Amino acid sequence: MKQNKILIPIFLMVVIPTLITTFLSFFRFSTTLDRKLSDVFFHLLPTHHFFSKDIVIIDIDEQSIAKYADHPELGQWPWKRHIYPTLIGYTKLLTPPKITIIDIMFTERSDYDDAIVSANESLGGISHAANFRNGGIVIPRKGMQSISEKFSVKLETSIPFPNYENVAFPIGQIGETAPMIHVVNVIADGDGILRRFSPFVRWNGLYFPTLAMQAFALGERYDTLTQESDFYLIKDDLRRHVPVGKDGLVRAYFYTEEELRNIPRYSAAGIIDSLEKLNTGEVEDPNSLLVPPQLFEDKIVLIGTSAASTHDDVVTPHGLFPGVIAQAVFASNLREGHLLKELPESYGIIFTILVLLIGVLVLFINQWHLLKNLYPIVAISLFVGSFYFLYRMDLVLSTYSFVLGFPISYLLGFAYLTYTEGREKRKFNHILRNLVDPEVVSVALENMESLKQGGEWEITAFFSDVAGFSSISEELSATDLAKLLNEYLSAMTKVLKTNAGTLDKYIGDAIVGIFSAPIQNKEHPKLACKTALEMVTELEHLRVEWNRRGDYTPLARAMVFRIGLNCGQAKVGFMGTDSLASYTMMGDTVNLAARLEAAAKDYGVSILVSESIQSSCKEEFHFRFLDWIRVKGKEAPVKIYSLESFQKDVSSQMLKAEKEYESGFSLYLKRNWEGAIEHFKNVSKILEKEDVSSHLLIKRCQMLFQNPPPVDWDGVYTRTSK
Known part of the structure; x- marks a missing residue:
């Protein structure tokens, strides 16, 4: 094809779609669209990571709140705080868990704070929740400075982890005696869906670990390393790469909806009931309890709520889930290394341009018409295959440029191809006007x-x-x-x-x-x-x-x-x-x-x-x-x-007649003319009408009977006319 004939397809199929998709990226529409589209692909593609087997949840669910609504020691929600040491203590009856992380905030005073303080000092291995926020009036509280210095993390990094103006640590002695503190804040994307989390957050120039980070560290020593734009967590011999984005957040791998619903969750009511039966001697063997204590052996235990009255729900890529489920996903991601890296949008745009250029070659250079018809399937398969290949490597390719650009490119290219080919067909119309079909x-x-x-x-x-x-x-x-x-x-x-x-x-x-x-x-x-x-x-x-x-x-x-x-x-x-x-x-x-x-x-x-x-x-x-x-x-x-x-x-009549005919023909080949004739005559009798083929063979047999064929006769009849 001449150069001037290829420039128009390139302009229509490559330049125009690229300009449109690039234009969207300037207004940040592309980021939200990209994440929504990638959610769809994640749902459709096979999963390749599975939720950590180390994490379990103690769930204050609807059943727990309803069962103990009239209980004098607990009452309606929020429960009296002396129940939490009971729950924590039950998990430590046998081999204690790795760590107990509480996803419930104790930032206001109550009459039962001493029970939690006592648990902090005697049980250990507990991490309490802190809440960071922006706006509002900053109210200085006693001990806040000492708590912040005690639990802050020293980081030397240029990564802009989320920064907050105000903080609410666990109140009073709870915070001062807490073995560990973690931040429970989550940050939804612009469309309200929670997809990302941060290992650290900032306040007053200090860094604090989030719940996911605490699940990774387990209260033990770890180091951090920043090399250019890459961030690493180093613990013992483990070097975990954390692909933090420009805003300090990392994309989470949300597994499947089925896995999220099957995360091991044990009802708080079941634990309380099991403990009562154990204390009263009603059950002697702990393994026969409703919630055996060995379920928590050497686990990471999250204590949270799923009851609707607690108002702790978040919107995930799989729909509405309790906040503790999302926190468990983040903890599993960081612990198992199931972290997704969002590749720059430019990668997706470059990939799309390459596919569109291939489309120009297929539609306007290639002469194989089947390939032109298969072009959309080939292009989409190439995109999905590349996306899945990168996804298996925990890399997320920007999708919006292809999803928007390819249909525009295909429609423009196909429209132009139809126009140009129609013009060529009109040239040859006079050649074909005498064709019938x-x-x-x-x-x-x-x-x-x-x-x-x-x-x-x-x-x-x-x-x-x-x-x-x-x-x-x-x-x-x-x-x-x-x-x-x-x-x-x-x-x-x-x-x-x-x-x-x-x-x-x-x-x-x-x-x-x-x-x-x-x-x-x-x-x-x-x-x-x-x-x-x-x-x-x-x-x-x-x-x-x-x-x-x-x-x-x-x-x-x-x-x-x-x-x-x-x-x-x-x-x-x-x-x-x-x-x-x-x-x-x-x-x-x-x-x-x-x-x-x-x-x-x-x-x-x-x-x-x-x-x-x-x-x-x-x-x-x-x-x-x-x-x-x-x-x-x-x-x-x-x-x-x-x-x-x-x-x-x-019909059976047809089959019977044909069998008789074939028997006659077999005798005919053996030169048994009389026997063959008898069989051929029977054909018409079976069919109850004259069979022309049988009559033809009868006449041939009669003729051969009168004039026997030569010795080398092969039974083949030679037609002398066309």
């Missing part, structure tokens, strides 16, 4: 040069001819003859085209058709057989209608035809001059089909086919063996069959 016209316009060149492949040749048409035409006026032919040819041609056949030509009342050309179709023998049977049925309908109307003459109303079918290699092509051309076929395969149509008269059958047709279609269609013949001009014998019906329509 619209399908040939359509394909020719798609690839004119290929049709002119022609080709050689396997086809099925179809020939049909009306029996005794000369006698019919002599009885009719020119007007009635034309009307009869129009009705007959129109009906038969419609059946031919409905079954993907191509009309080659009409020769008077004869119809010549091709199956599997110009559009190749591996089912061509079956389609030809189906066409032949449907034509027989259609002619019956025509005869009924002609008799009802009283049209034409009795001979015309009793019209029958013969069909010959053969499949094999043949030369096919679009042949002729620029102003007069037709799509036709040539070769021995075609000649044999024509000979079979003529031979059908001798055997008194409507549809005569070769062995190649029978062997290809015998599973769906029923054939009757007739003879071995040698057609004029060919030495090789041909085994011929009559196409009788679909297999589902075969």
Whole structure:
């Protein structure tokens, strides 16, 4: 293609979509759209990470609050604080958990704070929740400075972790005696969906760990390292890369909705009930309790709420979930290394540009028409495959540029291609106006040069001819003859085209058709057989209608035809001059089909086919063996069959008659003329009508009986006429 012809497609399919997607990125629409689209892909693609087996949740759920609503020691929500040491202590009855992380804030005073203080000092391994916020009045509280210095983390980094103006630490002695403190703040994206978290947050120039970070550290020593834009957590021999974004947040891997709902959660009511049964001696074996204490051995235990009255719900990519579930996901991510890195939007834009450039080559350079039709599937598959490949590596490719840019590119490119090809087709319209079959016209316009060149492949040749048409035409006026032919040819041609056949030509009342050309179709023998049977049925309908109307003459109303079918290699092509051309076929395969149509008269059958047709279609269609013949001009014998019906329509009478016929033919080949004749006579008796094929073989046997064949006779009948 000339250079000036490729510039327009590049402008339409590459430049315009790229400008549109780049324009969106300037207004930050792309970020929200990107994350929404990636959520969709995450739902559709197979998961490759699974929730950590180290994390369990003690859940103050609806059942717990409802069961103890009237309990004098607990009451309605919020529960009295002395229950929390009970829950924590139960998890430490056997081997204690790695750490207990509380996702409930104790930032206001109560009458039961001493119980929590005592638990801090005696049980240990507890991390309390702090709440950071922006806005409002900063109220200095006693001990806040000492608490902040005690639990802050020293970081030397330029990463802009989320910064807050105000803080609420656990109140009084709870905060001062807390073994550990974590921040429970979460930050939703612009569309209100929680997808990301931060390992640290800032306040007053100090850094504090979040709940997820505390689950990773377990209260033990760890180091941090910042190398350029990469952030690492280092604990013992573990070096965890945390792909923090420009705003200090990291994209979480949210697993599947099923996994989130199956995170091990144990009802607080179940723990209280189990402890009561253990204390009263009702149950001696801890393993038989509703919530056995060994469930918490060496685990990371989160204590949170899922009851609606606690108002601690967040919107996740999988819908509405309790906040403690989201915190558990973040903790699992950081602990197991299930962290996603969002690649820069420019990566997605560059990828999209490459795909769009390939699209230009496919639509405007490539000459393989199938590939043009498959182009959208190929492009989408390439995108999904690349996205999934990167996703398996925990990398998130920007999607909005492709999801928006590709449809725009395809529509513009396809519209321009349709316009340019339409212009070319109009140039060649005068060449094709003499073609009869619209399908040939359509394909020719798609690839004119290929049709002119022609080709050689396997086809099925179809020939049909009306029996005794000369006698019919002599009885009719020119007007009635034309009307009869129009009705007959129109009906038969419609059946031919409905079954993907191509009309080659009409020769008077004869119809010549091709199956599997110009559009190749591996089912061509079956389609030809189906066409032949449907034509027989259609002619019956025509005869009924002609008799009802009283049209034409009795001979015309009793019209029958013969069909010959053969499949094999043949030369096919679009042949002729620029102003007069037709799509036709040539070769021995075609000649044999024509000979079979003529031979059908001798055997008194409507549809005569070769062995190649029978062997290809015998599973769906029923054939009757007739003879071995040698057609004029060919030495090789041909085994011929009559196409009788679909297999589902075969009757026992037909099968019995055919078996008798084959027995007669076997004796015929053995030169047992008298025995063969008896079998052939029985065929007509079984069918309760004269069987022309059997009668033909009877006459042949009688002739051979009178004039025995030579010793080397092979039983093949040689036809001397076409």
